[in-house]
Ligand SMILES: Nc1ncnc2c1ncn2[C@@H]1O[C@H](COP(=O)(O)OP(=O)(O)OP(=O)(O)O)[C@@H](O)[C@H]1O
């Protein structure tokens with residue numbers, strides 16, 4: 595049993611899934627008939643995409659699920675070779691007591707266009723023996739020929755009542771007391787991301803009584819360190835220094851959109867008219883990322899715009 599609660603409390607069946615009702619119902623109906631088209635899951639982090647893929651595999655294959663299910667992370671093994679080799683090797687052999695196998699390709703939006711073209715051909719060639727579950731944060735980054743071969747399911751950030759029921763579920767099992775103020779704070783800090791809500795709850799669980807203050811204290815600590823320094827560098831016009839810091843932050847696994855959100859929040863504390871401009875730039879930058887632009891270039895653009903405010 596995992597000590598990390600986000601693993602310990604990862605739903606194991608369709609009925610354990612919280613929220614995402616139409617997606618879960620749609621997928622469940624297919625899987626219960628023993629069939630599965632290629633599917634594409636899209637949505638923000640921590641809302642159940644990988645979890646649902648695992649539930650599908652377990653439901654389809656029972657105790658043989660590990661033999662018939664291949665999980666690859668596209669962003670770890672970025673490029674064309676992973677699609678050509680690993681996927682083909684796995685797709686080529688027959689399923690273990692199963693009509694077809696399932697390949698779960700996480701973070702597909704990190705695949706280059708060439709890799710996506712190769713993936714598309716692989717999907718065509720092995721449709722009889724293999725079904726694909728693709729997962730991404732930004733559907734706009736997935737080439738049309740792949741989108742059109744998949745049933746697309748959208749995952750939304752979880753609603754407040756959903757995050758609360760997740761908290762209640764864990765609180766009961768871990769004998770924690772979580773008052774309403776703490777639940778409000780957990781939801782706010784999570785922004786509908788279950789993983790973040792669960793991690794924060796676990797971090798607060800040193801004491802069995804969880805309050806709004808303890809949540810807020812930890813939520814602030816968990817905020818990306820170094821955002822004030824980053825903003826200060828940009829406002830000073832030190833683009834080189836600021837860019838270096840951004841590269842470090844991305845390397846720590848902080849997402850570009852997360853960075854933008856936090857720059858925006860930090861800017862709001864500036865109490866100058868610049869705050870409004872920075873908010874506009876953050877909005878523009880986030881929009882372009884969703885459209886599929888390069889992260890580093892867009893973050894560089896954001897820094898440059900902020901630096902120009904000095905003039
Ligand atoms: N719908 C949900 N119901 C209950 N728990 C959930 C749900 N979605 C996520 N969780 C919790 O959050 C954790 C992370 O979820 P998951 O790995 O499915 O996220 P994801 O959508 O694949 O995110 P990413 O885009 O970062 O890969 C799970 O282990 C589980 O504990």
Ligand SMILES: [Mg+2]
Nearest residue numbers: 643644645700
């Ligand atoms: Mg995932």
